[in-house]
Amino acid sequence: MSAWKEFMKGIWEQNPVFRLVLGMCPVLAVTTSAIDAIGMGLSATFVLTMSNLSVSLLRKGIPPRVRLPAFIVIIATFVTIVDMVLKAYMFDLHKSLGLFIPLIVVNCVILGRAEAFASKNKPIFSIIDGLGMGLGFTLALFILGSIREVLGNGTIFGASILAEGMDPILLFILPPGAFVSLGFLIAGMNAIEERRKTNG
Amino acid sequence: MSENRSAMMENIKTVLVIVLIAGGAAALLAMVKLATADAIAAAELAETKKGVSLVMPKDVKVDVTKTIEMNNGEKAEVYYAGLNDAGEVTAIAVKTYSKKGYSGKIGVLVGYTGLESPETLKVNRIYILSHAETPGLGAKINVCQQESDPEKCDGAFWTKYWQLPVDETTLSVTKDNPNGAIVAITSATISTRAITGSVLETGLFVKENLDKIKAELLKANAAQGDK
Numbered sequence: 001m002s003a004w005k006e007f008m009k010g011i012w013e014q015n016p017v018f019r020l021v022l023g024m025c026p027v028l029a030v031t032t033s034a035i036d037a038i039g040m041g042l043s044a045t046f047v048l049t050m051s052n053l054s055v056s057l058l059r060k061g062i063p064p065r066v067r068l069p070a071f072i073v074i075i076a077t078f079v080t081i082v083d084m085v086l087k088a089y090m091f092d093l094h095k096s097l098g099l100f101i102p103l104i105v106v107n108c109v110i111l112g113r114a115e116a117f118a119s120k121n122k123p124i125f126s127i128i129d130g131l132g133m134g135l136g137f138t139l140a141l142f143i144l145g146s147i148r149e150v151l152g153n154g155t156i157f158g159a160s161i162l163a164e165g166m167d168p169i170l171l172f173i174l175p176p177g178a179f180v181s182l183g184f185l186i187a188g189m190n191a192i193e194e195r196r197k198t199n200g
Numbered sequence: 201m202s203e204n205r206s207a208m209m210e211n212i213k214t215v216l217v218i219v220l221i222a223g224g225a226a227a228l229l230a231m232v233k234l235a236t237a238d239a240i241a242a243a244e245l246a247e248t249k250k251g252v253s254l255v256m257p258k259d260v261k262v263d264v265t266k267t268i269e270m271n272n273g274e275k276a277e278v279y280y281a282g283l284n285d286a287g288e289v290t291a292i293a294v295k296t297y298s299k300k301g302y303s304g305k306i307g308v309l310v311g312y313t314g315l316e317s318p319e320t321l322k323v324n325r326i327y328i329l330s331h332a333e334t335p336g337l338g339a340k341i342n343v344c345q346q347e348s349d350p351e352k353c354d355g356a357f358w359t360k361y362w363q364l365p366v367d368e369t370t371l372s373v374t375k376d377n378p379n380g381a382i383v384a385i386t387s388a389t390i391s392t393r394a395i396t397g398s399v400l401e402t403g404l405f406v407k408e409n410l411d412k413i414k415a416e417l418l419k420a421n422a423a424q425g426d427k
Binding site: 058061062063065066069070073074076077080081084085087088089091095096098099 | 210213214217218221222225228229232233236239240243244246247303330331332333334339342
């Protein structure tokens with residue numbers, strides 16, 4: 001098992017958003033701006049990495065019958081930590097992400113990785129898997145958030161990029177914009193993947 | 201018999217493991233809570249300061265450390281004095297909350313002006329301090345809050361309350377009272393009602409106790425100013 005491969009699979013091959021299409025709720029909801037997307041993505045990455053590590057360390061001690069409650073307790077703990085730390089040091093981000101931070105608990109990417117990967121693999125690989133998946137999730141959110149912020153609001157990281165007299169396309173900030181952008185991104189990724197397969 | 205016993209042991213082990221994990225989680229959370237408590241309190245104070253300066257008219261001086269607590273019916277509210285240059289209370293900001301939100305408490309700051317008499321009392325503006333309303337629906341109460349000019353926040357939730365007189369008819373949701381001034385956010389009538397309710401309730405309390413509140417605030421200001 002190569003660590004690099006484990007890491008990269010989360011970024012591209014098994015990207016949780018574009019390939020596995022998991023955890024769509026925050027993907028569609030908090031990607032109205034690039035900064036919110038990054039905040040959400042990094043919070044989820046921290047939770048994912050720490051829960052993967054804990055689950056992997058405890059994997060031999062947790063009886064299979066109660067593994068899901070055990071995983072959820074572990075995940076909820078790290079989510080609560082993120083919630084408190086964000087509230088303490090990044091109050092504005094915490095306020096704009098609002099309910100989506102506590103909702104990381106039910107993000108299926110995290111439980112999915114605990115169940116499918118961390119409970120079967122060594123801690124070091126579980127950390128790498130968590131980081132790869134988390135950063136893949138962050139990257140996807142960031143791309144989607146940037147596209148929507150640029151097209152829908154005419155800004156990037158809050159700085160205006162539109163020339164005088166140009167109007168942004170409001171639709172991209174609204175929920176349909178999320179679906180449309182996500183659809184095009186997934187289609188684009190599939191097209192690239194197809195080409196790679198036929199060439200390779 | 202021995203089979204029963206091993207099943208029993210297995211059950212006990214299962215329970216123990218879960219208890220241990222939960223215990224470990226609780227210990228970890230307690231540590232993080234202790235470590236972040238001061239920073240969270242500071243961040244909340246900073247947020248309150250920002251909110252108070254937004255809900256008060258620009259021409260008053262506010263010191264958010266000089267407050268009084270009042271018991272409005274069943275809940276404790278914190279009052280901040282907005283002083284003019286002559287040292288008179290010309291505006292009041294109240295930190296209150298509503299328990300009637302769709303999901304949990306909604307923390308609201310309301311600035312009141314027109315303190316000359318109970319009849320002239322009006323809402324200056326509101327500011328949502330904290331909420332856990334549904335993203336995309338009730339969470340719209342949070343829109344455009346950092347802006348101080350209502351012209352720039354076309355239709356944002358806080359602008360609905362801008363400069364409204366405090367009376368039961370005006371401060372009601374149009375769905376409940378056709379003469380009300382507050383049009384509910386689409387699909388978030390509960391959030392709108394909750395906030396409108398607490399703005400009105402607090403406003404009526406201020407109206408009734410206007411002189412007392414003003415006197416208390418002046419007293420608090422003088423007492424703490426001496427220190």
